Amino acid sequence: MRTLTVAVCGYGNRGSIYATGESWFGSAMKVVAAADIRPERLALAKERHHLPDDRLFASGEEMLQKPRMADLMVISTQDQQHCAHAIAALEQGYHLLLEKPISTTLENCLAIAKKAKEVHRTVLVCHVLRYSPLYTKLREMIREGKVGDVYAVDQIENVGYYHMAHSFVRGNWHSKEESAPMILAKSCHDLDILPWLVGKKVKRLSSFGHLSHFTSEHAPAGSAERCLDCAVRMNCPYDAVHLYYEGNPEFSIKTAHNTEWPVNVLCTEPTEEKVLDALRFGPYGQCAYRCHNDVVDHQTVNLECEDDVTITFSMVAFTDRCTRTIQIMGTRGQINADMDNDYVTYRPFKGEPVQVPLDTAGIQGGSHGGSDYRMMEALLDHFAQYPEANGFLDAGDVLVPEVDPPVCVIDDTLRSHIACFAAEDSRLEHGKLMELNL
Numbered sequence: 001m002r003t004l005t006v007a008v009c010g011y012g013n014r015g016s017i018y019a020t021g022e023s024w025f026g027s028a029m030k031v032v033a034a035a036d037i038r039p040e041r042l043a044l045a046k047e048r049h050h051l052p053d054d055r056l057f058a059s060g061e062e063m064l065q066k067p068r069m070a071d072l073m074v075i076s077t078q079d080q081q082h083c084a085h086a087i088a089a090l091e092q093g094y095h096l097l098l099e100k101p102i103s104t105t106l107e108n109c110l111a112i113a114k115k116a117k118e119v120h121r122t123v124l125v126c127h128v129l130r131y132s133p134l135y136t137k138l139r140e141m142i143r144e145g146k147v148g149d150v151y152a153v154d155q156i157e158n159v160g161y162y163h164m165a166h167s168f169v170r171g172n173w174h175s176k177e178e179s180a181p182m183i184l185a186k187s188c189h190d191l192d193i194l195p196w197l198v199g200k201k202v203k204r205l206s207s208f209g210h211l212s213h214f215t216s217e218h219a220p221a222g223s224a225e226r227c228l229d230c231a232v233r234m235n236c237p238y239d240a241v242h243l244y245y246e247g248n249p250e251f252s253i254k255t256a257h258n259t260e261w262p263v264n265v266l267c268t269e270p271t272e273e274k275v276l277d278a279l280r281f282g283p284y285g286q287c288a289y290r291c292h293n294d295v296v297d298h299q300t301v302n303l304e305c306e307d308d309v310t311i312t313f314s315m316v317a318f319t320d321r322c323t324r325t326i327q328i329m330g331t332r333g334q335i336n337a338d339m340d341n342d343y344v345t346y347r348p349f350k351g352e353p354v355q356v357p358l359d360t361a362g363i364q365g366g367s368h369g370g371s372d373y374r375m376m377e378a379l380l381d382h383f384a385q386y387p388e389a390n391g392f393l394d395a396g397d398v399l400v401p402e403v404d405p406p407v408c409v410i411d412d413t414l415r416s417h418i419a420c421f422a423a424e425d426s427r428l429e430h431g432k433l434m435e436l437n438l
């Protein structure tokens with residue numbers, strides 16, 4: 001198999017996960033260049049992929065001034081940067097693996113899709129759930145008619161109280177202006193996967209949601225600007241010292257000896273000292289009620305699809321775990337699933353409930369219940385079909401994937417983004433009905 005060469009624009013959390021494909025899939029993939037504005041991330045990329053100095057760039061902009069140096073570019077910078085990086089990379093001839101959201105405005109999303117067509121390049125969007133053992137199994141069972149005709153689906157995105165505080169109150173996605181509305185930043189996966197599962201177009205939707213809790217009015221009496229200085233943090237579930245430093249049995253560096261997510265977002269190659277420093281001076285040490293955040297902490301979307309199928313979706317911060325739970329309701333049975341499990345429960349109306357195992361064989365790493373790994377696997381299979389021209393993969397005629405389930409190309413993904421923008425407009429207009437026909 002030809003080795004797919006990859007340049008990474010934004011060697012942060014996500015970029016470095018996709019780059020790990022190099023060790024998951026042996027010679028099928030090689031990272032040949034990386035760009036990041038943080039020197040410590042570049043140093044990590046250099047060490048992990050044995051990159052020479054002339055293949056390390058202090059920004060995506062700098063890397064994109066150079067002629068094409070890989071088959072594919074991973075665009076894993078922050079939401080607001082995707083559009084400029086993606087368009088420049090397409091112009092240089094790269095195929096793209098583009099992080100979601102495609103971009104933060106509909107106009108920019110459409111511009112990237114248009115540019116990809118013009119230059120005959122493929123843009124795969126990281127809707128990782130499409131590749132997950134869970135959702136591929138659910139889609140297969142629905143298609144086999146296990147539950148008869150599906151008329152209703154109900155999904156909850158359990159954000160997790162700690163994940164909400166980390167990413168959407170203190171962290172990168174706390175502000176609509178700086179990143180994107182919550183429905184796009186967090187739930188574009190859901191508005192993508194649910195119509196995809198039932199194979200129906202969305203006709204109309206409406207949405208409600210609020211930022212209710214993480215506001216200064218809810219700051220506990222006696223609390224301080226930073227958790228390290230707070231006299232009442234012991235009673236607060238959003239205490240950053242407990243989460244990142246000491247006390248949390250799963251995530252804290254001192255108690256759980258965790259150096260992965262979320263502490264590796266506070267600092268590169270975390271140590272106790274570095275984490276304390278980040279809590280003292282950085283955004284992740286702030287009181288969760290004083291973060292100038294504006295994205296919602298709960299939101300619901302109701303979707304009406306063709307053939308009378310209805311979908312209800314809720315994103316909720318106030319859950320103990322970070323997972324997705326789903327109930328699929330058909331005329332002959334129902335399916336219940338939780339992304340934390342490695343099985344789904346199939347309940348035929350005539351017959352006993354059965355636990356159906358998921359196919360997790362061979363998954364070596366990544367997150368999202370094996371989705372990251374499976375996505376990279378599908379990506380390598382997909383590009384293996386492309387012809388080579390001038391030392392790089394061309395597009396040839398292989399722009400439309402023929403495998404099932406297909407890889408997630410940008411044109412397909414645009415539908416979920418249009419639904420997200422409509423849901424946000426609906427929410428802002430107190431649940432106004434939005435006609436879509438996607």
Ligand SMILES: NC(=O)c1ccc[n+]([C@@H]2O[C@H](COP(=O)([O-])OP(=O)(O)OC[C@H]3O[C@@H](n4cnc5c(N)ncnc54)[C@H](O)[C@@H]3O)[C@@H](O)[C@H]2O)c1
Binds near residue numbers: 010058077100368
């Ligand atoms: N597919 C998913 O499920 C999923 C999950 C989480 C995040 N995301 C998305 O992935 C993207 C990256 O998120 P992340 O968690 O990895 O964030 P991150 O902050 O860890 O990574 C972004 C990286 O980009 C670097 N950067 C900033 N400006 C740059 C520039 N001009 N040139 C090059 N590099 C630059 C930053 O230093 C950082 O290392 C976001 O768009 C986010 O919404 C997707």
